[in-house]
Amino acid sequence: MLTVCFAVFAQEKEPTLAEPKPEADSEEQVKEKKDEKEKKEKVPRDFKPSVVKLGLETIGLGRTATSSGFTQLEGQADIDFDRYFFVVDLGHEKNSIANDEFNYSNNGTYFRTGIQINMMPYNQDRSFFFFGFRYARSLFSDEIEFIDDFDKWGQKSIEFKNNNLTATWYEVNMGMKVKVSERLYFGYTVRYKLNKSMKGFDNLTPRNIPGYGRAGKSSNAGFNYYILYTIPFRDKPVPPKPKREHRERNPSSEPSQPTDLFQRSF
């Protein structure tokens, strides 16, 4: 019995000389196989645009409705290029601070333009989380009028005005756009505004930059909430999620499992 068991075990482990070893693939064959595999797994990229989204910023609208001295209207448009979106924001902002002694007002338009990268391109709802970069520019004017009692100089009325001010900055964005109905998306954008530069001012230092916020800060944070309406003009299926490669198990490298417990129980 023992002899039979050893003989079976020896036959499983050691190939006989009569059975030729399978020949190793040549380099070309390996490369061909790899290319074929990649072709099978690669999701086709479609850079032809298929949908435009038009949106309205709601936090600015809310502030416009609830606070005096502040008006903001901002719209957003984006168009898809595969998993990338070209985005443009366009807005107008008017801001004033006043009390009995002074009146400061600031008025201008701004735009931001850049790219958003869809981090969830295989989502069947086409909702997505994104990262993005923007270049932004604001064109604005501001003015101040105030009356003050200047000690030895008595009460004086002073007025300063800046026209044709420009400010530029860059933004790093992240956010989400969630499909709520067939054509409607809700989405937010968190912004980190940096590398601000401003020119054109003289005697009056601007307090605010439309679209940027406090002019005195070299970097700023922002948050916007959008309601977006989609206008599709081409059918574009959601790309299938690529299957992850599973490592094939090599049966010869696995320790052979005993098929017959009786054989090991000697």
Add this chain to the structure above:
Amino acid sequence: MLCVACNNIPDCRNEIEPNAVKISFLDKEDGSLVPIKFDSIRALNTDSIFYQDTTLSKYELNLDPSLNRTSFLFYLSQGVDTLDLGYLRNVAVVSEECGPSIAFSSIAINKHSFDSVALKNDFLDRSLSENLEIYY
């Protein structure tokens, strides 16, 4: 709770920029501070008298916030000396509570009738001890 309430009240005095130029009178031979008696110190475009019958070695004179220049007149018993200063003004809104503040900078001596005047600091700041030295 009381402390929180106190902290919410801004101290605008520290936020508002100073508007007085600081002038020191020095002995032209040894450079030491010299008290000078003026019958009065006045300025063009205002009826206000900045100082009257005063003897000091350091004077603080407010600049005209509505113009980019101020001419001061120093009345002495033996005559009148003049000092004409030019400068830039920059207005910024400090806060809604404190309102605007004018910062004076790039102060320059346009003309004067003193023997010698030296510009030491061309901007106004609370930490500075003097802007001009007049050798008498």
